[in-house]
Amino acid sequence: xxxxxxxxxxxxxxxxxxxxxxxxxxxxxxxxxxxxxxxxxxxxxxxxxxxxxxxxxxxxxxxxxxxxxxxxxxxxxxxxxxxx
Numbered sequence: 001x002x003x004x005x006x007x008x009x010x011x012x013x014x015x016x017x018x019x020x021x022x023x024x025x026x027x028x029x030x031x032x033x034x035x036x037x038x039x040x041x042x043x044x045x046x047x048x049x050x051x052x053x054x055x056x057x058x059x060x061x062x063x064x065x066x067x068x069x070x071x072x073x074x075x076x077x078x079x080x081x082x083x084x
Contacts, residue, residue, distance in 0.1 A: 009035035 008028035
């Protein structure tokens with residue numbers, strides 16, 4: 001659905017509105033002024049599963065160790081639980 005962000009030139013209120021005609025600027029819900037302008041919306045999205053440091057895009061995480069060595073299955077190569 002086409003939801004756009006607007007700002008009122010009179011009172012400064014920013015609001016979102018469902019508008020089917022892209023050229024239409026709805027009145028301000030706060031002060032009812034017709035002096036509203038469409039804002040440039042910032043696109044935000046999140047992809048699933050990535051670690052905060054995505055320096056190596058092509059590698060998959062190492063599988064967890066199933067041995068009884070006490071390794072927690074870290075993939076960093078410098079693990080305090082197994083000494084690697």
